[in-house]
Amino acid sequence: MVNNYMTRVYDKLSKTFEHETEFLQAVKNFLDAIEPVIEKHPEYEDLAILERITEPERIISFRVPWVDDQGKVQVNRGYRVQFNSLNGPYKGGIRFHPSVNQSIMKFLAFEQIFKNDLTGLPIGGGKGGADFDPKGKSDNEVMNFTQSFMTELQKYIGADEDVPAGDIGVGAREIGYMFGQYKRLNAKTPGVLTGKPIPAGGSQGRTEATGYGLIYFLLEMLIEVNESLEGKRVMISGSGNVAYFAAKKAMELGGVVVSLSDSDGAIYAQNGIDLDTVKQIKIDNRGRIKEYIDADSDAEYFEGSLWDHDIKADIALPCATQNEINEEQAQRLVDNGIKFVAEGANMPSHTNAVKVFKENKLYYGPGKAANAGGVAVSALEMSQNSQRLRWTTEEVDEKLKVIMKDIFKQALDASNAYDLDHDYAAGADIASFESIAKLMIMNGVV
Numbered sequence: 001m002v003n004n005y006m007t008r009v010y011d012k013l014s015k016t017f018e019h020e021t022e023f024l025q026a027v028k029n030f031l032d033a034i035e036p037v038i039e040k041h042p043e044y045e046d047l048a049i050l051e052r053i054t055e056p057e058r059i060i061s062f063r064v065p066w067v068d069d070q071g072k073v074q075v076n077r078g079y080r081v082q083f084n085s086l087n088g089p090y091k092g093g094i095r096f097h098p099s100v101n102q103s104i105m106k107f108l109a110f111e112q113i114f115k116n117d118l119t120g121l122p123i124g125g126g127k128g129g130a131d132f133d134p135k136g137k138s139d140n141e142v143m144n145f146t147q148s149f150m151t152e153l154q155k156y157i158g159a160d161e162d163v164p165a166g167d168i169g170v171g172a173r174e175i176g177y178m179f180g181q182y183k184r185l186n187a188k189t190p191g192v193l194t195g196k197p198i199p200a201g202g203s204q205g206r207t208e209a210t211g212y213g214l215i216y217f218l219l220e221m222l223i224e225v226n227e228s229l230e231g232k233r234v235m236i237s238g239s240g241n242v243a244y245f246a247a248k249k250a251m252e253l254g255g256v257v258v259s260l261s262d263s264d265g266a267i268y269a270q271n272g273i274d275l276d277t278v279k280q281i282k283i284d285n286r287g288r289i290k291e292y293i294d295a296d297s298d299a300e301y302f303e304g305s306l307w308d309h310d311i312k313a314d315i316a317l318p319c320a321t322q323n324e325i326n327e328e329q330a331q332r333l334v335d336n337g338i339k340f341v342a343e344g345a346n347m348p349s350h351t352n353a354v355k356v357f358k359e360n361k362l363y364y365g366p367g368k369a370a371n372a373g374g375v376a377v378s379a380l381e382m383s384q385n386s387q388r389l390r391w392t393t394e395e396v397d398e399k400l401k402v403i404m405k406d407i408f409k410q411a412l413d414a415s416n417a418y419d420l421d422h423d424y425a426a427g428a429d430i431a432s433f434e435s436i437a438k439l440m441i442m443n444g445v446v
């Protein structure tokens, strides 16, 4: 970053929020990408565009007391970061994970502004969560916690104000409990949450949307260089919602998915993973990915990170969490033949890892663009709820394909316009920033 205005803004942020490392990382990545736009628009400095875009409209943080199965009172901290509502109601998931803190919430909400803009749908950017660990908790404990979380959160959300959904640790079970509690306390508005169970007003295809959308984005990356998924070896990390449905769609389209993982370790199956077994372990029984090797004698299990192992493959899809790939691991991917990286997770590649991808001319699809299918179908769920309509699986999937194709085109066109040689990460940031900056100017000083 050499532009003086940008440097001043970033330096101030990094002094004020020196402990918010993930937030600063997300902002720095973004500022580096949009530098040519700022160079073209010196008037943005007087309008304080960057100062305003990096400051959340508000951050809500709250106590979440609940009672565990032993009758002991536990206390967690909940958050909702309502970052930017220029495009519509704040929109973004809720994460339950022990690592949740203000920095992680702010980075996720910040990225959500631009991701949501890329979908072309009327949604602003937000994110929320709590430092609660659902792992190992009974259904009753998860329900107690989730009800207490919603008792506070419901004061700040609404179908036209802020519409949360799921993220790490928050799936259909948690959304169901949240929606139940919301309805106990408020009017019965299905549009207040997305990712709801279908009978409660959920959309067909939302559960699958992030993973499927990721593969639709990947297909566009492949088509652009006259390649296809047929026969390609695909490494996927994680084994949750995004990883599972990315694997399912990749296999349907001829890819060979050779790995999955969780926070304990990774499985590798040279000839491809059997997803029915994974479904039984992970979705039906909430088990650990290690159990897979009991069912497939050809598969191996490694403790620790998937990315520490030499696996020959063509495509890497990180679908677990932020900063899961560091610089050394990125170099290992390059050395093992990976040509395409598309991110199902949010910011899974450390800044230095992305540098390695770019230096080695990999085709790299950033999370902000590649994983936008989830929030896009959430916005379609909002549309269905407000129209009191239900679309079929086929209708939703068709719309998702069109949206992902368009997001890829926006990233490609912006990369071409600034002569950036297939830099889809910079392209996605530039395209969405140009649109948000215009909107900021139209709305006056707010």
Ligand SMILES: NC(=O)C1=CN([C@@H]2O[C@H](COP(=O)(O)OP(=O)(O)OC[C@H]3O[C@@H](n4cnc5c(N)ncnc54)[C@H](OP(=O)(O)O)[C@@H]3O)[C@@H](O)[C@H]2O)C=CC1
Pocket (backbone or CB within 6 Å): 093, 166, 167, 168, 169, 170, 171, 210, 238, 239, 240, 241, 242, 243, 261, 262, 263, 264, 319, 320, 321, 322, 324, 344, 345, 346, 371, 372, 374, 375
């Ligand atoms: N759900 C959605 O619609 C969307 C999700 N995303 C992003 O995709 C990613 C995955 O989310 P999702 O699949 O919904 O979440 P899930 O909770 O369903 O699954 C998360 C997976 O990632 C693993 N994981 C989590 N934290 C770590 C860690 N610190 N190290 C290694 N593995 C880890 C989990 O393993 P374990 O069980 O051991 O914790 C689990 O396998 C996140 O980055 C999320 O923000 C992005 C867009 C939309």
Ligand SMILES: O=C(O)CCC(=O)C(=O)O
Pocket (backbone or CB within 6 Å): 091, 092, 093, 094, 115, 163, 164, 165, 166, 167, 194, 195, 346, 371, 372, 374, 375, 376, 378
């Ligand atoms: O569907 C949504 O609103 C949330 C999706 C999400 O959290 C994300 O895109 O990271």
